[in-house]
Each structure stands twice: as C-alpha cells, then as structure tokens.
Amino acid sequence: MADLLQISALSAGYADTTVLEDVSITVSDGRSLAVLGRNGVGKTTLLASIMGRTTFRSGQIQFSQTRIEGLPTYQRNRLGIGYVPQTREVFPSLTVAENLIIAERRSRSGSSNRWSIDRVYDLFPRLAERRTNGGNQLSGGEQQMLSIGRALMGNPRLLLLDEPMEGLAPIIVDMLVKAIERLKTEDTLSIILVEQHAKLALSVTDDAIIMRRGRIVHSGGSQMLLNAPDELANLIVAH
Amino acid sequence: MTAEARSAQAGYAGATRYRWYEAVPFIVAIGFYFAMPDYLSLGSRILIFVLFALSLDLVLGFGGIVTLGHSAFLGTGAYVAGFIGAYSPVSDPIIQLLGAVLAAGLVGFLTGCIILRTKGLTVIMLTLAFAAILLELANKASAITGGTDGLSGIQVAPIFGRFEFDLYGQTGYLYCLGVLLVAWYLVRRLVHSPFGTSLTGIRDNASRMHAIGAPVYWRLVAAYSISAAIAGAAGALLTQINQLVGLDVLGFEPSGEVVVMLILGGVGQIYGAFLGPAVFLVLQDALAKQFPEFWYLGIGIGLLFVVWYAPTGLIGLISRVARRWGRP
Numbered sequence: 001m002a003d004l005l006q007i008s009a010l011s012a013g014y015a016d017t018t019v020l021e022d023v024s025i026t027v028s029d030g031r032s033l034a035v036l037g038r039n040g041v042g043k044t045t046l047l048a049s050i051m052g053r054t055t056f057r058s059g060q061i062q063f064s065q066t067r068i069e070g071l072p073t074y075q076r077n078r079l080g081i082g083y084v085p086q087t088r089e090v091f092p093s094l095t096v097a098e099n100l101i102i103a104e105r106r107s108r109s110g111s112s113n114r115w116s117i118d119r120v121y122d123l124f125p126r127l128a129e130r131r132t133n134g135g136n137q138l139s140g141g142e143q144q145m146l147s148i149g150r151a152l153m154g155n156p157r158l159l160l161l162d163e164p165m166e167g168l169a170p171i172i173v174d175m176l177v178k179a180i181e182r183l184k185t186e187d188t189l190s191i192i193l194v195e196q197h198a199k200l201a202l203s204v205t206d207d208a209i210i211m212r213r214g215r216i217v218h219s220g221g222s223q224m225l226l227n228a229p230d231e232l233a234n235l236i237v238a239h
Numbered sequence: 240m241t242a243e244a245r246s247a248q249a250g251y252a253g254a255t256r257y258r259w260y261e262a263v264p265f266i267v268a269i270g271f272y273f274a275m276p277d278y279l280s281l282g283s284r285i286l287i288f289v290l291f292a293l294s295l296d297l298v299l300g301f302g303g304i305v306t307l308g309h310s311a312f313l314g315t316g317a318y319v320a321g322f323i324g325a326y327s328p329v330s331d332p333i334i335q336l337l338g339a340v341l342a343a344g345l346v347g348f349l350t351g352c353i354i355l356r357t358k359g360l361t362v363i364m365l366t367l368a369f370a371a372i373l374l375e376l377a378n379k380a381s382a383i384t385g386g387t388d389g390l391s392g393i394q395v396a397p398i399f400g401r402f403e404f405d406l407y408g409q410t411g412y413l414y415c416l417g418v419l420l421v422a423w424y425l426v427r428r429l430v431h432s433p434f435g436t437s438l439t440g441i442r443d444n445a446s447r448m449h450a451i452g453a454p455v456y457w458r459l460v461a462a463y464s465i466s467a468a469i470a471g472a473a474g475a476l477l478t479q480i481n482q483l484v485g486l487d488v489l490g491f492e493p494s495g496e497v498v499v500m501l502i503l504g505g506v507g508q509i510y511g512a513f514l515g516p517a518v519f520l521v522l523q524d525a526l527a528k529q530f531p532e533f534w535y536l537g538i539g540i541g542l543l544f545v546v547w548y549a550p551t552g553l554i555g556l557i558s559r560v561a562r563r564w565g566r567p
Contacts, residue, residue: 051450077452091443102436103451154452
C-alpha cells in the first residue's frame with residue numbers, strides 16, 4: 001500500500017512561535033488516523049500545516065510522491081487534500097447548493113471524479129432539504145455536514161477533519177460517525193481526524209497518534225488504545 | 240442532469256433568468272429621454288456614474304476589495320480617450336472607447352498585482368496612493384494633458400459614422416445608455432458565473448477559498464482588472480460627452496463619491512449601482528439649486544438615514560417593501 005502522506009521531522013508554528021516540533025507521521029492510501037491530545041498541544045496546527053496555513057520552519061511534507069511544504073494552499077487542495085476546519089466556515093452569502101458547487105473540481109483524467117452534488121446529498125440528505133437555504137441559515141450540525149460535503153466536492157484523496165463533532169447534539173454526532181464510516185468503506189479516502197473525544201475518534205479510525213506539547217508521544221493502532229483505556233488516559237494527560 | 244438536480248442549483252444557475260423588474264432601470268432611462276429633453280446632460284452624467292458605480296460594485300460588492308482610488312481608472316480612461324481624440328487621427332468614438340478600456344484594464348492589472356498582495360487598511364491606502372500618483376503625473380505632464388487647464392481639442396466623429404454628437408446631448412445620452420447596457424450584461428453574466436460565485440466566496444472567507452483550491456490572488460486581480468476596464472469606459476464616455484478632460488477625473492472626489500453612491504444604492508446587488516448614482520446626482524442637482532452652499536448637508540443626512548435604517552441600501556429597502564407586498 002502506497003504512502004499517501006508522509007511528514008518527516010516537521011517543525012511549524014505561527015509567526016515567531018513554534019508549535020510543532022519534530023513531528024513525523026505517515027498515512028497510507030485508504031487508512032485513517034486519529035490525532036488525540038488535550039487542548040493546545042498542536043492538533044489543529046498539524047492539520048493547518050498540512051494545508052499550508054502556518055509558518056513552516058523545517059522538515060518535509062510529501063503528498064503522493066510530491067513535496068508540498070512550499071506550495072500555496074490552493075495547490076495543495078488541487079493535489080487532493082480536503083480540509084474541514086474546526087470553525088466550519090461555510091460561506092454565509094451563498095446557498096447550500098452554491099457552497100457545494102463552488103468547491104467542485106474535476107480532475108482531467110476523470111478517473112477520480114467520484115463526487116458530485118447528488119452524491120453529497122445522498123451522504124447528507126439533510127443538505128438536500130436545505131439546498132436553497134443560505135449558509136447563514138443553517139444549524140451547527142448542518143454547517144458541519146455542508147463543510148464536509150464541500151471538501152468532498154474537490155474529490156480529495158485525503159480528508160482532514162478538525163473536531164467535526166465538537167458542540168453537536170448526540171444524534172448529529174451519530175449521523176456524522178455513520179457518514180465517516182461510509183466514506184471509509186465506499187470510498188478509498190484517507191482521513192486524518194482530530195478529536196477531543198478520544199473513544200469516538202478511536203472507534204472510527206485505524207491508527208492513532210497522541211500529541212503533547214507539539215510532539216508525538218505515542219503512535220499505534222486505534223483498537224489497541226481502545227482496549228487499554230488506562231494507558232490512553234495516561235498518555236493524554238501530561239505529567 | 241435531472242430536473243431535481245437542476246433546481247438544486249437554484250443559486251447562480253437559477254438566478255441567471257431575467258426577471259421583469261431588471262428592465263425597469265432601462266425603461267426609466269428611455270422614458271427620461273423622452274420626458275426630460277432639457278436634462279439630458281444630467282442624464283448622461285447619471286448614466287456614466289451608474290457605469291462607474293457598476294465597476295466598483297464588482298470589486299467592492301462581490302470581491303470585497305475596499306478601494307478609495309477608483310478614479311485612477313476613470314481618469315486613465317478619460318485621458319486615454321482624450322489623447323486618441325486630440326493627438327491621433329482616430330476620431331471614431333468606439334475605437335477611442337476601446338482604447339480607454341484596454342488602457343484602464345492594463346493599469347488595473349498592474350496596480351492590482353501590487354495592491355491585492357495586501358489586506359485591509361493597506362489596500363485602501365495603496366488605492367489612494369496610486370490614484371494620487373496618477374493625478375500628480377497628469378498634473379506635471381501638462382504638455383500633453385493640458386494640466387490644470389484641461390485637455391481640449393478632442394475630435395469625436397459621429398458614432399458608426401452616422402450619429403453626430405448634438406448640442407442637446409441626445410446622441411450622447413443614447414450612446415451612454417448603449418454602453419451601459421453592454422457593461423450591465425457583461426457584469427451580470429460575470430456575477431452569476433462560477434467566477435462571480437467564487438468572488439462572493441472570497442469576500443465571505445478568503446482563506447477558505449484557498450483551502451478549496453481557488454487561486455484567490457489571481458481571481459481578485461482578474462476582478463480588479465475587469466472593474467478597472469469598465470471604469471475606464473465610464474471615463475471615456477465623460478471625455479466624449481464633454482470633449483474636455485479636467486484633472487478632477489483623477490482626483491479624490493470621484494473615488495469618494497462613487498463609494499457613497501454605491502452604498503446609498505446598495506452594495507453587491509448590481510441594481511444598487513443604478514439607483515445610487517441616480518438618487519445622488521438628482522438630489523445634488525435639486526439641492527444645489529435650492530441651497531447652493533449647503534447641498535452636501537442634504538446628501539450627508541440622506542446617507543446617514545440609509546446606513547442607519549437600510550443597511551443594504553435603497554435597493555435592499557425596495558426589495559424588502561416589495562416582499563412585504565407579496566411580490567418578488
């Protein structure tokens with residue numbers, strides 16, 4: 001199985017502050033990775049760095065055999081990285097349908113054009129009902145679905161999800177978990193999932209890393225951590 | 240595509256359908272031509288400023304670029320049309336117009352490449368600075384621009400070799416209306432295209448547009464250049480109607496006034512750019528006759544009321560009233 005994303009010894013941060021230090025991860029085609037850790041350990045910064053939204057210091061980021069650490073954000077997206085930010089960031093002035101169409105990106109080969117607006121509606125029927133509503137007329141859960149759907153419209157090979165379940169009602173969280181599982185089975189999509197709720201994240205991913213103060217302190221299988229809740233708690237809570 | 244999926248795109252795909260009320264500005268403009276033959280020079284001025292405001296709406300309303308230097312392009316268009324008419328044997332108004340459009344578009348592209356690398360206040364300062372630089376250039380190069388005396392001796396042949404610019408401004412008025420119609424069609428097409436939607440996305444959240452694969456900078460440069468070209472057309476019309484170019488086309492006044500006009504009419508809605516200049520210039524004309532010294536006070540109070548009670552401009556107010564009546 002080919003390595004889709006390979007980060008080696010990455011250091012990055014914002015302006016003069018370094019947040020990530022010596023971070024190395026590998027995500028293979030079709031695998032999913034949970035990024036766990038307490039607030040402020042650099043989980044969001046890791047995703048933002050993959051997307052090119054932070055100040056790069058040193059290290060290497062390789063995506064499907066291409067070095068991307070020097071590329072602008074939009075080119076990284078065009079290579080196949082979809083990003084769902086924590087703040088959702090739907091476009092308030094555009095309708096649900098427009099929010100989706102605006103992100104549509106067809107590859108020239110046509111082979112990887114897996115996503116269409118109808119398929120997003122199939123994944124999130126709620127969005128189909130709200131298609132003519134404005135982006136500013138949606139509930140938090142609907143915004144989250146729209147934000148994920150919008151990222152999928154670009155036909156990504158890797159999807160970065162930043163705390164997608166945060167602040168949502170349990171019933172919506174269930175829906176999103178089912179959607180993520182569908183993405184994993186029906187699609188060859190790789191996923192990096194940042195989540196506060198460790199058990200939830202481990203239950204939908206293959207691998208996991210735990211971060212503390214900008215470094216990775218543990219890396220292994222999700223199932224193993226799920227079976228060892230005490231060790232998981234120890235790893236997450238820093239001493 | 241199924242009918243279902245088509246209606247799902249009711250956003251920009253559906254909005255391209257023309258609605259009857261979109262013809263209202265043009266019907267009013269033609270009505271004005273027949274009803275107010277003595278006011279056609281004011282009418283032409285209104286049409287030119289509508290065109291100017293329309294160009295501003297593209298960058299301010301849809302791209303979210305705040306500029307206080309749009310007169311740079313109005314002035315470039317005005318002077319280039321003037322140069323062609325005064326110094327070259329070409330007196331055909333359409334060619335002069337196209338020359339002005341190209342030149343203003345080019346200036347827009349070059350300055351846009353610099354300005355749009357920055358954000359927020361810096362953008363505003365740079366737009367002001369470029370307009371000021373052009374004004375000073377035109378002032379110093381008085382040998383070709385005429386300096387403070389203005390550029391005169393501009394030859395403008397009849398349109399299509401047939402319709403001569405007459406003393407009453409009838410030809411000029413219809414000419415302006417024709418150019419406005421073309422520009423309106425182009426801007427409307429552009430705004431409802433995927434390009435226009437991506438501009439709205441950039442206005443809403445530029446970093447998000449980056450993350451879904453849009454080269455934000457080049458989209459903004461493109462919008463800025465197109466807007467500059469349209470402003471250049473407005474400048475060329477001013478030159479051809481007046482057959483004189485004064486330094487004031489490059490001054491701060493047109494830049495500031497067109498922003499006021501657009502806010503008055505409504506930003507980012509196309510038809511705000513029609514209503515704003517019309518209300519502004521008619522008010523200005525009426526108030527200046529009544530209170531020659533205080534007419535700006537009336538404009539100021541009017542603007543206060545609009546910003547306070549109709550934040551989406553007069554056009555937003557109208558559509559709100561229309562909705563309450565149960566009509567579109």
